Amino acid sequence: MTATVHPKDALRDFFAPGRPDRLGVAVSGGGDSTALLCLLADLRAEGGPKLAAVTVDHTLRPESAQEAALVAALCAQLGVDHATLRWTGWDGRGNLSDAARRARQALIANWARDSEIGTVALAHTSDDQAETFLLRLARGSGVDGLSGMAPRRRSHGIEWVRPLLGVRRQALRDDLSARGVGWVEDPTNADERYDRVRARKALDLLAPLGLTVPRLTETAGRMARARSALDSAVADLARVACTIEAGDVVIARDGFDAAPEEVRLRLLAHAVRFVASAEYRPRFEPLTEAAAALARGGRRTLAGTLLSATGRAYRVAREHRAVAGLTVPVGEVWDGRWRMAGPALQGAEIRALGPEGMAQLDDPRASGLPYATLVASPAVWSGARLVAAPIALFGSNWRAEPLFSVQSFISSIFAH
Template sequence: MDDTTRMMRAQGGRVIGDAGFARCMQALGPWLPDGPDAVPVAIAVSGGADSLALALLTRRWRRAVVGLVVDHGLRAESADEAARTVRCLAEMDIPARLLRLRGLLRGPRMAERARRLRYQALCHACRELGCLDLLLGHHGDDQAETVMMRQRASSGPDGLAAMAQAVAGTDVRFVRPLLGVCKADLYATLRHAGIDWVEDPSNTDLRTERARARHALSTDAQLRRVCLQTAQQAGGRRMARDAQDAQWLAAHARFDAGGWVGLPRMLPPERVLSALVRTVSGHEYPPSPGGVAALCAVPRAATLGGACLLAHGGEWLLAREEAAMQGHVRARAGICWDGRFVLHVDGVADGAVPALSDLYVGAAGAVATWWPRERGRPPFPARVLRTLPALHRGGRVVAVPHMGVFAPGMEQGWRFAFAPPCPATMLARFTPSGQIHHPV
C-alpha cells in the first residue's frame, strides 16, 4: 500500500448515509421508474473504492441497476481483478456485465486511448441494455486533481470547470454523484459495509501527471479546497455560457439529419462555431482557436477541423469535409461510420451482419450517379450531398436513406442516425445542487 493510500485510510472519513445519497440522486434526476422489470441504471465499476462505494450506495437507493466492469487487458492480473469485481457486485445483489477491451496496446498516449475505448465499450453496453444513464465514480479528490492539472496546462475557463456532475452524451447521460465527497469518505463507507476493494498500482505511479497531483493534494488540504472552489465557480460560469449558446443555436441554427448545419450570414460567436465544427466533423478535439477566430472575423468559404463552410441561398452551410471522411467499411447493424453515423437495420440486432452481407457503408459520392432524375434538381449543393452516408454494392450506390433513395429490390429498413461524439451544446450540470451533504 502506498503512502498516499495509507494517509487517506488513516484519515477515517465519514460514512455516506443512504438518505443523503438519495437526496443527491433526486437532484440529479429525472430517472426512469424503478422496479424488478424496469430499465436499469448502469454503473461503471472498476473494483476500486470509488466505484464500489458508488455501486453500494446506488443499490441501496434503487433496485434496477447493472454494473459494467471493463477489463483493459494491460496487466496479467487484470482479468482476475475484473472477475473478482463481478463477484463482489453479485454479493451486493447487482447483476454485472464484463467488458473486455480488444486491441489496446502499450505505447504513446496509452491512457487517452484506454479512456476512449473504455467509454466506447461502456456506451455500447448501455445501448444494448437500454440504459439511459451511466453513473461514474469520480469524487472530490479527482475533481481537485483535474483542476490542478488544467491550471498547470493553462487551460481556459471551460477547462477549469473540470468535470460536470451530469452531462448528456449522444444517447447516454453521464452522471457523477460523488463529486461532493472525498475519497476518505468512500473508504469509510466501504469499511462500514465490510467490503474490500482493489488498489490500481497505476494510481500511485508518480511518472504520471495525475498521480503527482494526487500526491501534492493529499498533503495540502487548503490547496484542495481552493481547487474545488475554482471548479465550482468556473462551472457556474460555464453553465451560464452554455445556456447562452443553446439560446443562440435555437434561434439561428438549422440542424439537418444529414449531418450539416445551416447558419446565418453573420456567423455565431467563436465558442459556438468551434462546437459546431466538432459536431459536424465528428472530431473529439476542437479546431484551431486561431482559425475559428479568423473565420468569425471575416466569414468566407473555408475548411477547418474536418468541416467546410460554404455559401448557399443567402446563408452558410457547415458540412463535413469530403477529403477527411472515412472510407468504405462492411455494413453491420450498429456500426458507426465516419465517427458520426450509426447504421440501423430493422429486425437486425446491433453487431449482426444483415442478410445482404455484400453491402458496404461509405460516402454517397457523385450525386449524378444516384439521384433520381425524375425528382428534378437536388435540394442541397452536390458538395454537401456527397458527404451523406450510403450503402454500396459492387462499387455502386444502392441506397442513400437520408434522401429516400433505394435501388430496386432494396429493403427500405435501412437508416442512418446522426450521432456525433460531441454535441453542439454540453447540456451539463456543474452546480452543487446534487452534492451529498453529511448530517451535522
C-alpha cells in the same frame, strides 16, 4: 453540495429526484468504486434503485483477473448482479490511458443497453474533481475544461452519473474500514509517470496557499454555472441563426456576427463537432483561425469539416476527405448520421458520392446544393455504378434518412 457531505447523505440527495428503477455501477475494485457499490446497496435496501455492477478487466496487469473476481465475490455477498467484461484490444500504439478509457466506456455502455439499464454510476470524488481542475488549468483550459466533471452526462445512449463529486476520497475509505470491507490499491496510483499522480501530490503542496480540494471543487462548480449560462446563450443564438440543410449547419451571418465572440466561437465549435459526430470540440487555436478566415469570406477545413462563407451565411459541411473511405452495407448507419432506405439490392453499399458519383449524375445542379456538400453526402453504390444519391436528387426510389435534426443540434449543446 459541499466537500464535507457524508457519503450516504450525498447519495440520498443525488438520487432523491427521479430515481431510476434500475441502476448500473462501474466497480474496479479500488476504494472509491467499492465504497460506491456498498453505499448503493444500502440505498437499494432503503427503497432505492435495483442494482447491477460491472467490472472491466483491461488485462493489462497480471492481477486484473483476480481483482475482478474479488469484486464479483463482494457483489455475491451483497446480492448484486455482477458482470466482468474483458478488454483485449490494446495494440501497443497510441495513448494507453485514453484507449483504455474509451474501451471501458464502450464496453460498459453495451452491457448497460443489453441489460436494459439506462443509468450507470461512476465513483469520482471531490479529490478527482480537484485533480481534474488542476490538470486542465495546466493545459490552458477555458471555462468548459475548468468546469470539471459533470454530475450527469449522456454518452453512448447512456446517462452517466457521478453522485460522489461532493465526497472526499478518505471518507469513502473510512466507510469501507467501518464495514470491514477491503479494496485493491492500483499500483499506478503511486506512479509519478502519470500526470494525475503528480497533480495529486501537487495539491498537498498547494494547500497552504488555500488551493485545497474544497476550494478547487467550489471553483469548478462556479465554472460549471458559467458554462451553463454560455450554453444557454449559444442555444439562443442557434435557434435564431441556424438551420440544417442536407446535413450541413447553415448559420445566418447577421445574427452570428452580432453575437459576442465567445458565443460565436462556441456555436461554431459545436457545429463542427455536430457535423463530424466528434466526441470533442476542435482546439481553440485552429478554431479561432478558422473563424477569422470565415469573417474574411474564406474557407477552411477543421476537424473533418469544411467551413465556408457566402454573403449571407456560414456553412459547416462534412469534409469529403474525412468520409471518402467510409463504406457500410445498406441498412447500417453511415458516418454516424445517415441511414439509406430503398428497394432490396444484393451487394449494394453506402459510400460518399464523391467526384466519381458526381460524374454519373443526370444533372449535378438539380439540388441547388454546393458541390462540397454533395460530394460528402451518402450514396448507394453497386461496385463502381452509382445507384442512388438522394441528396443530389438522383434515384427516386431511395431516401437518405438523417439521424439528426435542428432540435438535436440545439439540445446537444447542453450534453457534456
